[in-house]
Amino acid sequence: MKPPARKPIRDAVREAAIFRARAQVGFFLVCAVFAVLSGRYFYLQVLSHDEFTTRAENNRVKYRALAPNRGLIMDRHGVILADNRPAYRLELIPEQVPDLGETLVELGELLEISEADIQRFHKLRKARRSFQAVPLKLRLDEDQVARFAVDRHHFPGVDIVPYQTRVYPLGENLAHVVGYVGQLDADDLRSVDSGRYAATSHIGKIGLEQAYENMLHGEVGREKVETNVQGRILRSLDKTPAQPGHNLYLTIDSALQQLAMASLGDYTGAIVAIEPGSGEVLAMVSQPGYDPNAFVAGLSVADYQALINSSRRPLFNRALRGGYEPGSTIKPYMALAGLENGIIELDTVMMSRGYFQLPGQPRRYRDWKRGGHGEVDVVKALEESVNVFFFDLASKMGIDAIHDYLEQFGFGQPTGIDLNGEARGILPSRAWKRATMGEPWYPGETVIAGIGQGFNVTTPLQLAHAAAVLAARGESGQPHLVRHVGYEPATGDADHPVPRPATRISTTRSDHLEAVIDGMIAVVHGKRGSARAIAADKPPFVMAGKSGTAQVFGLAQDEEYVGDEVPRHLRDHALFVAFAPADEPSIALAVVVEHGGGGSTVAAPIARQLIDAHLGYGTEEIAAQ
Amino acid sequence: MNTAVAGIRFLRSVAARPMLDLPLVSALVATACFGLVVLYGASGEDSGTVLRQAVRLAIGLTSMTVIACLSPHHFRVWAPAFYALGLALLVLVAFLGEGRGAQRWLDLGIIRFQPSEILKLSLPMMLAWYMHRSSLPPGWRQLLVSLVIVAVPAVLIARQPDLGTAMLVATSGLFVVFLAGLSWRLITFFCVSAMALAPVLWHFMHDYQRGRVLTFLNPESDPLGSGWNIIQSKIAVGSGGLFGKGWMNSTQAHLEFLPERSTDFVLAVLAEEFGLLGVLLLFALYLYIIGRCLWLAGQAKDSFSRLLAGALGLTFFVYVMVNAGMISGLLPVVGVPLPLISYGGTSLISLLTSFGLIMSVYSHRRLLNRY
Numbered sequence: 004m005k006p007p008a009r010k011p012i013r014d015a016v017r018e019a020a021i022f023r024a025r026a027q028v029g030f031f032l033v034c035a036v037f038a039v040l041s042g043r044y045f046y047l048q049v050l051s052h053d054e055f056t057t058r059a060e061n062n063r064v065k066y067r068a069l070a071p072n073r074g075l076i077m078d079r080h081g082v083i084l085a086d087n088r089p090a091y092r093l094e095l096i097p098e099q100v101p102d103l104g105e106t107l108v109e110l111g112e113l114l115e116i117s118e119a120d121i122q123r124f125h126k127l128r129k130a131r132r133s134f135q136a137v138p139l140k141l142r143l144d145e146d147q148v149a150r151f152a153v154d155r156h157h158f159p160g161v162d163i164v165p166y167q168t169r170v171y172p173l174g175e176n177l178a179h180v181v182g183y184v185g186q187l188d189a190d191d192l193r194s195v196d197s198g199r200y201a202a203t204s205h206i207g208k209i210g211l212e213q214a215y216e217n218m219l220h221g222e223v224g225r226e227k228v229e230t231n232v233q234g235r236i237l238r239s240l241d242k243t244p245a246q247p248g249h250n251l252y253l254t255i256d257s258a259l260q261q262l263a264m265a266s267l268g269d270y271t272g273a274i275v276a277i278e279p280g281s282g283e284v285l286a287m288v289s290q291p292g293y294d295p296n297a298f299v300a301g302l303s304v305a306d307y308q309a310l311i312n313s314s315r316r317p318l319f320n321r322a323l324r325g326g327y328e329p330g331s332t333i334k335p336y337m338a339l340a341g342l343e344n345g346i347i348e349l350d351t352v353m354m355s356r357g358y359f360q361l362p363g364q365p366r367r368y369r370d371w372k373r374g375g376h377g378e379v380d381v382v383k384a385l386e387e388s389v390n391v392f393f394f395d396l397a398s399k400m401g402i403d404a405i406h407d408y409l410e411q412f413g414f415g416q417p418t419g420i421d422l423n424g425e426a427r428g429i430l431p432s433r434a435w436k437r438a439t440m441g442e443p444w445y446p447g448e449t450v451i452a453g454i455g456q457g458f459n460v461t462t463p464l465q466l467a468h469a470a471a472v473l474a475a476r477g478e479s480g481q482p483h484l485v486r487h488v489g490y491e492p493a494t495g496d497a498d499h500p501v502p503r504p505a506t507r508i509s510t511t512r513s514d515h516l517e518a519v520i521d522g523m524i525a526v527v528h529g530k531r532g533s534a535r536a537i538a539a540d541k542p543p544f545v546m547a548g549k550s551g552t553a554q555v556f557g558l559a560q561d562e563e564y565v566g567d568e569v570p571r572h573l574r575d576h577a578l579f580v581a582f583a584p585a586d587e588p589s590i591a592l593a594v595v596v597e598h599g600g601g602g603s604t605v606a607a608p609i610a611r612q613l614i615d616a617h618l619g620y621g622t623e624e625i626a627a628q
Numbered sequence: 629m630n631t632a633v634a635g636i637r638f639l640r641s642v643a644a645r646p647m648l649d650l651p652l653v654s655a656l657v658a659t660a661c662f663g664l665v666v667l668y669g670a671s672g673e674d675s676g677t678v679l680r681q682a683v684r685l686a687i688g689l690t691s692m693t694v695i696a697c698l699s700p701h702h703f704r705v706w707a708p709a710f711y712a713l714g715l716a717l718l719v720l721v722a723f724l725g726e727g728r729g730a731q732r733w734l735d736l737g738i739i740r741f742q743p744s745e746i747l748k749l750s751l752p753m754m755l756a757w758y759m760h761r762s763s764l765p766p767g768w769r770q771l772l773v774s775l776v777i778v779a780v781p782a783v784l785i786a787r788q789p790d791l792g793t794a795m796l797v798a799t800s801g802l803f804v805v806f807l808a809g810l811s812w813r814l815i816t817f818f819c820v821s822a823m824a825l826a827p828v829l830w831h832f833m834h835d836y837q838r839g840r841v842l843t844f845l846n847p848e849s850d851p852l853g854s855g856w857n858i859i860q861s862k863i864a865v866g867s868g869g870l871f872g873k874g875w876m877n878s879t880q881a882h883l884e885f886l887p888e889r890s891t892d893f894v895l896a897v898l899a900e901e902f903g904l905l906g907v908l909l910l911f912a913l914y915l916y917i918i919g920r921c922l923w924l925a926g927q928a929k930d931s932f933s934r935l936l937a938g939a940l941g942l943t944f945f946v947y948v949m950v951n952a953g954m955i956s957g958l959l960p961v962v963g964v965p966l967p968l969i970s971y972g973g974t975s976l977i978s979l980l981t982s983f984g985l986i987m988s989v990y991s992h993r994r995l996l997n998r999y
Contacts, residue, residue, distance in 0.1 A: 015929070018764045021809035022934045026922045029807065029938070033918050033945050037911050040949070043956045047866040048904040055866025062863065063879050231883040 064240065065230050068201035071221025072167060074248030076181055076211060078257040079283075079486065083172060084181050085212065090168040091143045093151070094136040097128060099160030106158060107139075113154060114147050116140050119303030123186075138204075141300045142168055169205060169299045173257060175292030176264045179320040180255060180422075180484060182210015183295035199223050202245070205299065211251060211484060214422050218488050221248030252487040254283035262616050263288040266609045270599055272576075273321035275467035275482075276592040276613060279582060282471065282480030282503060284420070285590060285617065287464070289321040324426045326460040327595055330551030330602070331388045332580045333409070333455030335473060335519045338381050339508075340408035341396045342515040347381060349518050355379050359394035361446055368394045368450050385522025385549065386529040390454050397453025402444055405452060406432035411508040412469035414461055419504075420482045428465055431458035455551060466580050466593035468506065474547070474582035474591040476516055478507045523547035524585050527607075534579070534603040537611040546583035546614055550602030553578055553595075574598040579606035583614045590617045647696045647991045652920045656968065656983060659913045660685050660976075663894075663969035669876040670890045670897040670971075677890060677971060684973040688980030695984025699992045700933045703985065704757055710746075711754035711777075717743035718784040744793045745978050747781045749985070751797055752939040755804035760932035765809030771818075774805050789834050792962030796950070800943040807938045808931070841960050857893070860885045862957050864896040872903030890971040892963060895955045910969075911952075918945045921983075924990040933989040940982045947979075 047055065076085035093114065100106050107124075110116055116139065124139045143151070143163065151163055169184045171177065184205040191206045200206070201223055207213035224245030228236045263274040267290040276286040293310060302310075310318055319325070341347040355375035358367040370376070370390045376383070384392035397405060410416070415430025429435070431452060433444040451457040461469075464482060471479040481503040487493035510516055524547045526532045534550050553576035577599030582591035592610055599605035664678050664685070671677035721743050754777055762770060778801035786794035806815070830838065864880035873879070878900040881889040889897050899907050921941030928934040944967055951966040953959030965975045 014763070018809075018931050019926075019929075019934070021765055022807055022931070022938065023926050025807045025809060026926055026938055029803075029942055030919060030922050033915065033942070036945075036949050037915055040952050040956070040958070041908060041911060043953075043958055044865065044899065044904055044907045047862060047956055048868055048899065048907070049870055051866050052869045055863050056869070058863045059867035059879055062860075062885050063883050229879075229883070232885045237883070 063229050063231075065228055065236075067226045067228050067236070069224030069226055069242075069245040070167075070202035070204070071223060071245035072247040073169065073184070073205075073221065074219040074250045076219075076251045076253065077492075078253050078255045078260075079285075080256065080258075081492065082257045084177050084253065084255070084257065086170045086172060087167040088170045089165055090141070091148050091163050092138045092166055093140040093143060094138050094162050094164050095124070096136050096160045096162075101159065106161065110139065110158065110161065113150055114140060114143070117303060119301065119305075122304075123301055136162070136164070138164075166204070171295045171299075173261065174294050174296060176261050176288075177255070177257070178210070178292040178295045179289040179322060180210060180253075180260075180287050181295065182212040182214075183208055183298040184212050185298050186301055208298065210295075210422065211253075215251055215485065215488070219248040219251065222246035247490075249488045250490060251485050252489075252492050253484050254278070254281075254285065254486050255287070255484060256285045256617075259613060259617055260286040260288060262286075263609075263613055264290060264292065266612055267596065270596045270605075271315055271321070272594070272596040272599070273325055273463040274592060274594050274609070274613070275322050275463045276590055276617070277467045277471040277479075277482055279471040279475035279479050279588045279591045282468075282482045282505070283486065284482050284484050286592075286613070287322050287484070289319070289323070289325070291315050291317040293317040320422075320424070321595070321597075322463045323420070323422055324424060325462055325595065326426055326428060327463070327576055327578065328553035329414075329455035329459050329461045329466060330553045330578055331390075331454055332466060332549050332551035332578050332593075332602070333459065333461075334385055334388065334393055335523055335549055336409050336412055336414075336469060337393050337396060337405070337453055338385060338522065339473075339510075339515060339519045340405060341400060342381065342518070343408065343509070343511060344400055344404055346396055346400045349381065349514065352378050352380050353392055353395060355389050355391045357391070359391045359398075359450065361398060361450065364447070366447065368447075381518055382522040382525060383531075385519065386525035386532050388526070388533045388550065393453040394450045395453075397449050398446065402449045402452060403432050403434075405449070406430055406435075408508075411506070412472050413465055413506050414459075414469060418464055418468045418482045418506075420464060421484055425464070426462050428462050429458055429460040456554065463593045463595045466578070466595075467591060470580040470582055470593060471588075471591035472506050472508060473516070473519070474588035476513070477510050478505050480505045520547050520585060523549050523581075526550070527581070534607040536603065537607045542611075542615070543620065544583055544614075544618055545585040546581055546611070547585045547588075548579060548581035548607060548610060550607055551578035551580070552576070552602050555598065571598050574600050577602045577604070577606040579603070579610045581607075581610040581614065583618065590614060647987065648693065649920070649924060649987050649990055652917065652924065652983065652987065655913055655917045655920065656980070657689075659910070659917070659968045662910065662913070663966075665875070666894060666898045666901070666969060667890055667971055669878060669901055670881050670894050672882060673876060681971055681976075684976050685980075687973075688977040691977055692980040692984035692987070695981055696987040696991060698988055700928075700930075700936070700985070700989050701992075703753055703936070703988075704760065704932045707750070707753040707757035710750040714743060714746040714750040715781060715784070717746065718781060722784065722787065742793075742974065744781075744785045744788070744790060744797065745974055747785070747797045748793075748800060748943070748978060749940075749982055751778065751781055751801045752804050752936055752943065755801050756932045756935040756939065759804060759808045759935055760930065764931060765811060766805065768814075770808075771805065771810060771814060774801070778802065789837070790963075791833070791837050792950075792964055796943070796946060796964065799946050800939055803939040803942040804935045807935050807942075857887050857961055858954075858957050860887065861893055861896040861955050864893075865899040865956060868900040868903045868906075870904050872899070872901050872906055875901050877901060892951070892965055892970060893955060894970050895952060895966045898969070899955070914945070914948050914967075918942070918948075921986050924986055928989045928993050933993070937986040937989040940986055944979065944982070 072087055075083060075087065077083055097103060107121060120140050124137060128137045148163055171181060171183065185208040187200060187203055187206045192200065199222065203220065207216040207219065212219065222245060225243045226239055227241040229238050229240055230236055259276060263276065263286045267274065267288065270290065272290050274286060274288040275284065277284050297306065342349065355370060355377060357370045357373055357375035360367055375391065376387050376389045379389050379392050383389065409430055415428055417425040417427050436442055436444050448457050452459060468482050483503055524545055526534050527538045527546050527548045529535060534548055555573055555575055577596040579594045579602050582588040592613060594606040594609045596606045664681060667681055668678045755774055758774065758777060759766060759770065778798050782794045782798040785797060860880060864878065864886050878897050880886040880900055881897045886893055886896055898910065918941050921944065922938055925934050925937035925941060928937060947964055947967045950959055950962060950964045954961055965972055967979055968976065
């Protein structure tokens with residue numbers, strides 16, 4: 004009864020109806036899916052819009068710090084002592100360099116990259132993230148820039164970047180004054196505001212560059228930039244430019260400074276010249292100097308070791324930190340102390356027999372002149388540098404009175420010059436000896452203190468400052484190197500960044516002071532003046548001076564010092580302090596020539612030469628008279 | 629002589645009756661032109677890109693017109709052979725193919741193409757042909773045969789490996805079965821079995837495929853690696869807002885944060901520049917195109933034409949859904965371009981060809997009654 008198996012008759016109408024029903028279901032599902040998708044896009048684009056806008060902004064907008072230009076340093080006449088010059092450096096972005104080792108080798112072949120450069124590169128690289136640029140070589144010359152430009156496509160992730168580099172045109176002449184900047188390191192970053200230094204590569208390490216870092220640096224700028232996915236900057240959106248640092252206008256006369264440097268020749272030593280009254284430092288020299296430019300690009304370990312280990316100690320600022328026995332240069336202050344303390348009078352005369360003895364003691368304190376100087380008053384005592392006069396004066400005055408009066412000239416304390424690391428020297432007293440050595444004071448120590456020996460230690464800066472105080476008749480400003488800080492040179496009176504206290508000594512009678520100065524004039528111009536040789540040509544001005552000798556090793560009693568027979572490194576240091584013109588001084592200076600022998604023979608001519616230059620007398624003019 | 633007469637008769641019939649469905653063509657051209665505008669911005673204002681794509685559009689439209697003029701009868705007759713050709717090429721590509729990491733491309737000297745593209749058309753044709761042979765709705769037997777017809781190319785493509793295309797090809801076949809009227813009971817059974825098989829599928833997946841699924845589930849777990857695309861795409865879409873940043877103002881695209889910005893991720897650029905309104909406009913165009921396709925399919929008088937046209941329309945929808953879902957982070961990243969918009973010739977031309985098929989079905993609906 005079953006129907007035979009055959010192809011069922013097709014019901015076209017039913018099949019079409021099935022299709023339409025299914026198509027409707029399908030279309031309904033399509034609509035449903037589109038509704039879900041629309042909901043999803045509504046959620047992303049409307050409900051979460053703010054969140055994604057922020058994320059899109061964070062994607063593209065980055066902040067970049069802009070380095071300020073460092074302030075320049077100029078001498079009192081506008082000569083540039085520290086300059087910024089455009090230069091190029093080679094930078095690597097480690098992340099973008101496929102094979103760092105090989106790239107360094109290839110760059111080394113192309114651009115003479117030193118081992119020190121590579122060491123520094125690796126050190127810096129560790130401190131930065133792999134997408135940050137790390138400098139490999141600073142100060143590329145034009146030839147190197149051109150060579151790299153040709154081969155640039157071989158070096159992905161390596162680029163040449165323009166920057167400002169610090170240059171010291173006068174090099175070693177001002178190294179000990181201006182100092183230098185060096186690359187900012189981790190230690191520096193701990194002591195500065197890292198935000199302010201975000202774009203800064205160098206910081207003042209020593210000298211004025213360090214002391215005035217805060218003013219020289221300037222304020223960091225900020226730039227809002229749009230970057231692409233590789234972090235490459237496409238355009239600037241907003242910019243707060245960096246504010247350049249202030250310039251320093253110095254008191255230094257760079258011509259005098261260079262002359263002073265040259266005048267020491269191959270001696271080691273120091274010279275400080277100060278304008279009496281104002282305290283402006285005209286020259287401050289420590290010989291030998293060093294090339295500060297080498298520190299900017301970074302010294303190799305070997306070069307640095309060579310500087311450190313040199314027996315001439317070029318990095319040591321003798322003018323600021325060198326401690327020397329003042330020797331006879333202390334006598335003018337001793338004389339004034341004696342007059343003011345009433346130990347001697349202007350007409351006090353003593354007999355010099357060639358030695359001094361404390362009552363009841365066998366030791367003879369000898370004069371430099373065998374047999375003595377005969378009758379000596381205070382002016383003659385200074386002119387001929389009569390030791391016995393000052394032995395007697397000192398022992399009568401006592402060490403504490405000496406200390407109290409000489410302290411007024413600034414001995415035994417920092418002058419407060421605007422450089423860091425100044426030495427304070429030693430101005431001995433009973434209290435000082437007890438505190439530092441735990442020993443009582445012996446009278447014999449007072450005797451030699453009278454001629455600046457024994458415990459006395461002064462810096463060349465202190466010697467110059469004390470001379471300036473005397474030259475200015477008792478009052479002179481704190482020594483300083485910076486006259487003015489600002490974008491333009493000062494007009495009229497220089498305004499100083501900090502008020503500078505003056506050093507003032509107490510004098511009861513002005514003729515005391517003038518007598519001391521007369522004695523110092525006689526040193527140079529007197530018939531028997533110890534430094535009369537430097538005025539043999541009868542200069543057209545009057546100068547005052549005092550020589551001194553700082554002992555390098557002690558002489559036993561009755562031993563004779565014969566300079567020429569002693570090896571140079573054991574010879575005494577030669578000292579000379581001077582000021583000129585004597586009645587209205589415009590320069591006071593201290594010259595220290597290490598192992599120079601006698602103060603009058605080696606140090607005094609240097610002082611004369613500098614005074615000539617400062618007062619505008621060339622050697623020809625003097626010779627013509 | 630006879631052929632000449634037949635030719636004249638054919639031309640006369642073309643002139644008498646429009647071969648193209650004007651509303652559908654208008655929607656397609658409008659969408660494609662919108663695409664060109666977006667591409668100009670997405671490519672970084674590169675007119676060369678737009679020009680090349682315009683040329684492809686012209687080729688696609690020509691191909692569509694030619695196909696629309698042919699009778700569906702021819703497609704039905706050639707369907708098995710076309711399907712066999714596709715399979716043969718897939719086997720060939722397994723031995724000779726090339727491509728980065730996956731063998732998908734066949735180099736024929738003049739053109740390089742992916743044989744899987746052929747299956748996107750030939751598989752629904754084959755199934756429509758098969759369904760047309762018996763009365764509908766299909767029973768168990770037809771379902772099993774259909775599954776074999778779907779599975780053979782799907783497995784071959786999946787082994788290339790190109791799981792996304794394999795699933796799309798399989799889906800286009802399954803739409804034929806669905807539209808043919810497979811009972812809801814069997815559909816339910818089928819879906820449950822598919823879900824049960826999912827862990828098995830995971831087992832056979834390549835690492836990069838598993839990675840994509842995992843990334844999809846939690847894109848923030850690897851923001852710079854595999855999650856990058858999804859995150860950047862969502863940022864682009866979300867930052868567009870309601871009205872968009874304006875044409876050519878997509879920062880995500882111009883600053884190159886967005887990958888594949890003129891191809892697979894072009895919708896993110898559209899969403900960023902034209903906002904939700906632009907997206908909804910595009911969705912409306914797509915919805916209209918799909919609806920029109922289904923309506924045109926419903927007008928056909930034979931089941932082959934109906935099933936083929938309907939399945940192609942729904943397949944088009946799946947492309948849109950997968951791409952739009954991927955861009956918005958609803959679906960995993962699969963290499964499916966946005967239909968009619970993404971830069972690239974293969975997808976555009978094959979899509980327009982399939983629309984040609986749909987229009988052929990519609991314009992020949994009365995003629996077919998005679999067969």
